[in-house]
Amino acid sequence: MRRERVQPRPNWQAEAERLGLIYHTPNGVPYWDESVCYRFTSAEVDVLEAATEELQQLCLKAGQFIIDNDRFADLHVPPAAVPAIKEAWEREPPSIYGRFDLAYDGRNPPKLLEYNAQTPTALLEASVVQWYWRQEQRPATDQFNSIHEKLIAKWTDLRRYLKGDTLYFMHVDDMEDMMTVSYLRDTAGQAGIRTSALLVGEVGWNESQQCFRDLDEKTIRSLFALYPWEWLLGEFSGPVLRTCGAMDWIEPIWKMMWSNKGLLAILWEMFPKHPNLLEAHLQRPGGLAEYVRKPLLSREGANVTLHTAGGTVETGGDYGEEGYVYQALAPIPTIDGNRPVLGSWYITDQGPAGMGIRESSGPITDNLSRFVPHYFD
Amino acid sequence: MIESGIVRRTKELHIGLLASIAAATLAMAGCRGCGTSHAVSRRCVDGSVTVVEDRYCDGPVSTSGSYPYRWYYGGSSSYARTGQSVAGGSFDKPAGASAGSHSVSSGSVRGVFGGSAGHGAGG
Numbered sequence: 001m002r003r004e005r006v007q008p009r010p011n012w013q014a015e016a017e018r019l020g021l022i023y024h025t026p027n028g029v030p031y032w033d034e035s036v037c038y039r040f041t042s043a044e045v046d047v048l049e050a051a052t053e054e055l056q057q058l059c060l061k062a063g064q065f066i067i068d069n070d071r072f073a074d075l076h077v078p079p080a081a082v083p084a085i086k087e088a089w090e091r092e093p094p095s096i097y098g099r100f101d102l103a104y105d106g107r108n109p110p111k112l113l114e115y116n117a118q119t120p121t122a123l124l125e126a127s128v129v130q131w132y133w134r135q136e137q138r139p140a141t142d143q144f145n146s147i148h149e150k151l152i153a154k155w156t157d158l159r160r161y162l163k164g165d166t167l168y169f170m171h172v173d174d175m176e177d178m179m180t181v182s183y184l185r186d187t188a189g190q191a192g193i194r195t196s197a198l199l200v201g202e203v204g205w206n207e208s209q210q211c212f213r214d215l216d217e218k219t220i221r222s223l224f225a226l227y228p229w230e231w232l233l234g235e236f237s238g239p240v241l242r243t244c245g246a247m248d249w250i251e252p253i254w255k256m257m258w259s260n261k262g263l264l265a266i267l268w269e270m271f272p273k274h275p276n277l278l279e280a281h282l283q284r285p286g287g288l289a290e291y292v293r294k295p296l297l298s299r300e301g302a303n304v305t306l307h308t309a310g311g312t313v314e315t316g317g318d319y320g321e322e323g324y325v326y327q328a329l330a331p332i333p334t335i336d337g338n339r340p341v342l343g344s345w346y347i348t349d350q351g352p353a354g355m356g357i358r359e360s361s362g363p364i365t366d367n368l369s370r371f372v373p374h375y376f377d
Numbered sequence: 378m379i380e381s382g383i384v385r386r387t388k389e390l391h392i393g394l395l396a397s398i399a400a401a402t403l404a405m406a407g408c409r410g411c412g413t414s415h416a417v418s419r420r421c422v423d424g425s426v427t428v429v430e431d432r433y434c435d436g437p438v439s440t441s442g443s444y445p446y447r448w449y450y451g452g453s454s455s456y457a458r459t460g461q462s463v464a465g466g467s468f469d470k471p472a473g474a475s476a477g478s479h480s481v482s483s484g485s486v487r488g489v490f491g492g493s494a495g496h497g498a499g500g
Binding site: 017018019020021022116119120121124127128131132148170171172173174175176177178179180182183185186189190199200201202203204205206207212213217226227228231232234235236239299300 | 390391392393394395396398399402403451484485486487488489490491492493494497498499500
């Protein structure tokens with residue numbers, strides 16, 4: 001695993017935009033950064049692929065463990081949601097994807113930092129943009145990336161099980177989220193699924209019919225929500241829970257168990273000293289002298305506290321009321337002053353699918369971290 | 378192409394819908410609240426930019442005198458509920474955008490979701 005400097009393509013902005021990455025330089029700060037890239041060996045990619053599959057299997061066991069041992073309170077899951085989670089776990093409604101964020105230095109086993117199993121983004125750049133970058137800049141090499149094909153394969157499998165004739169994609173009024181949803185719609189469309197996009201505020205609730213409706217008052221039976229379950233339940237809990245079995249909610253509600261950072265402590269409790277896990281505890285540091293404190297439900301690095309012998313670093317945000325998980329410091333390598341975190345994608349029933357790399361100058365990966373491409377040979 | 382167990386991609390990716398939405402969004406650059414490629418949301422607001430029922434704006438619209446109700450386009454209007462303030466949008470309909478269909482329509486209550494989102498919901 002090496003970091004290499006690369007001459008950016010002279011037309012890289014236009015090329016990124018052509019592929020949908022129209023947010024490559026938000027507020028004048030580059031997000032897509034092709035002035036550098038990461039080079040891996042084939043053996044290193046094999047390690048990452050195997051670790052991703054292993055972590056997925058551990059999470060499946062952890063989900064059953066949480067249900068069997070009624071650990072929902074530890075995850076701050078609302079009690080009203082528990083029956084729906086249990087029902088969905090057994091019924092296995094449609095699920096598409098997740099992204100494991102890993103610390104990896106090319107020598108030691110990859111370590112799980114967290115699992116964004118519910119609303120992962122940075123998908124388009126991992127699946128499409130870096131692939132075209134590789135074709136132009138490293139044509140004789142390869143890339144850990146079959147995300148696009150696996151998404152289409154997953155949608156193809158799913159098509160026959162969808163309850164509605166249209167799969168709606170709900171997202172907030174945000175450029176990155178809109179393009180993420182547009183990309184997912186594109187792949188679903190290539191699998192023969194009719195799709196439509198809705199802003200979250202456009203989804204209507206029909207009280208007399210007890211169903212969600214689109215802008216034309218058509219009943220929504222299949223809905224992909226790029227919107228966290230804790231927000232759905234916090235805003236409109238009763239109707240959401242009542243429709244859990246009657247319509248497809250993608251990702252399914254049981255993903256609340258996986259997208260919660262308390263999962264990290266559950267995993268460590270179940271599989272202590274597992275090579276792909278970091279020591280983690282709920283609500284207390286345990287015996288950790290140096291640790292990262294993460295809110296159970298935060299995203300994009302918000303409200304994360306890094307506690308080391310050298311001092312404490314903390315990010316801002318609005319999370320933390322729900323409690324925290326304390327995780328051992330990850331061995332993220334520092335290369336030329338930059339710290340890469342690997343986002344390894346898992347497509348449900350299709351397996352490990354590829355990775356994207358976010359690089360930070362600081363110790364915490366946040367929404368300002370740059371996406372850098374990779375290849376292997 | 379190197380033979381390996383990882384890459385199974387041998388041809389160009391097809392991203393027709395994605396590319397067309399990206400192009401349309403770029404073409405509408407400058408339009409606040411362009412949350413979709415087709416339309417911009419709007420809500421009826423009073424003089425304090427607080428959402429009221431659409432019927433107040435359905436009649437002849439005046440922007441002067443004592444009649445304070447006007448359509449507000451984009452920004453947080455896509456998910457604001459009646460009684461909530463809106464921001465980040467405009468009283469002018471964005472050029473090239475269609476509007477009107479995103480308001481509260483009969484039969485269903487809109488805006489039940491969205492209150493938790495300060496910005497993107499992904500991570």
